[in-house]
Amino acid sequence: MSRNAQNDHLTRLEQTSIHVFREAFANFRSVCMPWSMGKDSNVLIWLARKAFCGKIPFPLLHIDTTYEFPEMYEFREKAKVIHGIDLIVRVNEDAIRRGIGYATHDPVTVTHELKTVPFKAAIDEFKWDALVTGIRRDEDPTRAKERWFSPRSAEGNWDYKDQPPEFWGQFASSAPEGGHVRVQPLLEWTELDIWEYIRRENIPNPTLYFSRNGKRFRSLGCHPITHPVDSPASNIDEIIEELKLTKTSERAGRAQDHVGRNSMQELRAKGFM
């Protein structure tokens, strides 16, 4: 593969994502971008700055489960300054008072209580009608069915059986009554594309992705249920080489996906990303 062809490919992905960002900003009244601080999220920030000529014209939302890795909090504060982010942070204090946590509850319950519930509360509070997410079609089979603009009902539900057609660059232009539209600029990207783009653009990312003592994180979530994978890849070049050879799935280290046969499907129908 020539370096030029690869660049051409990344540029195409980038330009399409920029178009999706711009169409979302032009079409919706109030846009917000949830930010997990993970690699896809950080690529999104980069693309947003490209789309809007340096300045992100809407707020970012961090749903803090309080179970983030300490390094992630450090990264959050650093990135906030680098990118000039208008950041909203929300925690489900109520659930924490009720003692919901990984020590006592199963990951699906905790994810629902500490992520989905405060996420929906924030949507109710700020009345966003468009949320930009970093999901990719290659991550999980249920995500393969997503659209660039994917309407969600007021309850946050996704009617994946009756989605609007999407063609010729025309997207769903309005949110359902009381609901919102998920805008997904990274839909066509793969994990490999993400890393190749991070390398090309030199996008800041948490160092948890790089190998320490023979292990690294491939996907980042709450620390009690996110496990590192065996990997000697200690820099971006090595990660890229590793991804070209791997056949294990990216979210293999994410426990909440693997509780039941269809746990991801259940989580997503209830409003999870």
Added chain:
Amino acid sequence: MSTSKTTAEDHRKMHVVVVGHVDHGKSTFVGRLLHDTDSLPNGKMEQVRKNCAIEGMEFEYAFLLDALIEEQEQNITIDTTRIFFRTKQRAYAIIDAPGHKEFLKNMVTGAASASAALLLIDAKEGVMDQSRRHAFLLSLLGVKQLVVLVNKMDLVDHSEATYRKIVAEYSAFLKTLGLTAVHFIPIAAKHGENVVQRAAKMPWWKGPTVTEALDAFSHEDDLTGLPLRLPISDIYRFDHRRIIAGRVEAGAIRPGDELIFQPGGRRSTVRTFEDWPGPESRKVAGTGDSASVTLSEQIFVERGQVAAHPSNQPRVGREFRARIFWLGKEPLVPNKTYRLRLLTQNVDAVIAKIVKVTDASTLESKEADSVPRDSICEVIVRATRNIAFDLHHECPITGRFALEEGGRIHGGGIILDTVAQSDAPSGKVTASERGARAGHPPAVVWFTGLSGSGKSTIAEAVERRLFDAGRNVIRVDGDDLRVSLNRDLGFSAADRAESVRRASAVAGLFAGTGHITLVTLIAPLAADRAKARAALANHTFLEVFVDAPLAVCESRDVKGLYAKARRGEIAEFTGISSPYEAPEAPEVHIKTDQTSQEEAVDLVLAAIDKVLQGKDDWEV
């Protein structure tokens, strides 16, 4: 994911859509393709086999894709699923489009983004309704690279004769659509025959396997050679810059290019590209690239307009003949208002006439009063205002559109031809038509205040800013009127009232032509100003009170009028020998002793801005 690398590998992912009649084996084919190209994640086969065992079902390759519970229950693919795989040649995104009739809209979604299509026909069942319908849609959606897979050859004893029969029948059908299949490949997806591996049981087949055929496809046409079409997505003013944002849909754009914006026809020149992170910006933005452009001359442009080079512009009009595919639950009917979306243009439109409805399976056409779901028809579309477009055969990307109702897309179409403007608007030209041409509504802005308060100076600056922003603007100055239209009037109360009446009449005429009309007239009496406002009730009226202390005005005395009045040479001079009744609730109140002239101009422009809201490109 193949681990082998070759230097010839094409890194650009090719999108391929898989279509065909229900149960002709699409999902099985894709499952097998993934398996045989070694593109499945570790453990996927085992997981699906295990799930099948739990459900007491026989393993099928189709289940590899049908990850959702519902699909496994219904045994049909419900939505456009994208699956990535790669051959030695390049990466693919394969779109496993459904064949179930109900889900045509998903197939359209998939096929519209595909560079190539694989259409499966069951060798035993032969050409069916959806085999034809899908090909028709592919032709409408512009998918030109087509390979037909004659599947389930194992069920017809791998018979070349059966294969030949299907090839003959189906190629004749494709010909009527103007489509040609690159190959007809005999396969048995279930057994992987001629998918990746050559089939030992079909030695008579000398053509390529499916992956060989795929690797021979080329990417979608490069549209860089076409004339420039840059539809505006938005205007950004996050800082001092005013950036025109859009995606180049055809052609290419460079700094220094002269642009014409249609509809509207205003022109300007590309000054810079504003790429982040800079400092180096591109020298050219080609087809598919986003562009962030500043212009040399600040003109009024807005989302929806299409920028082109003046030498090769899109057509501008509001009526055309189109071929439409309709996916809405409710039938498409004439004279109902739909939203027409063409690139970033979004206008109300009606179907003026249904020319004919075509049966996508038999290609027979008939007249009809309405168009049912999942049909193809030819119609006359009439938009409520001008749009920029091309004929589909001239420039596909500006020659196609979507129809929306209730915020949802229900159909799409390609523009075949313009139509004679048989229904060109007739009768009186209305104010809204003038407004549409100007790109903004008219307004009357009345500057009142003492002589020498600075009305004219502020109004002139406002006029300059509006004019440079591409607005239609005109100034009606009291001093000019005094030596022309009002030559016969003096300074008496009655004459002043008449001068206000005449000035309002003139302002009304200008506003009627669509101009933002700036009147500068002392109009000292509240009653006279109230009459002016009433006389101009058809237009937006803004009163701007230029409030300067008398001493300041008198000390300036630019025209020497105060001195004359003090000497008694002018009777009833406002502020000296005649009252000035300050407005009680002006729309804008400028206290000149507290406000700089620049601030005053900004205040007035902000008030005008509010009036023109809805026209979001308003900063001058």
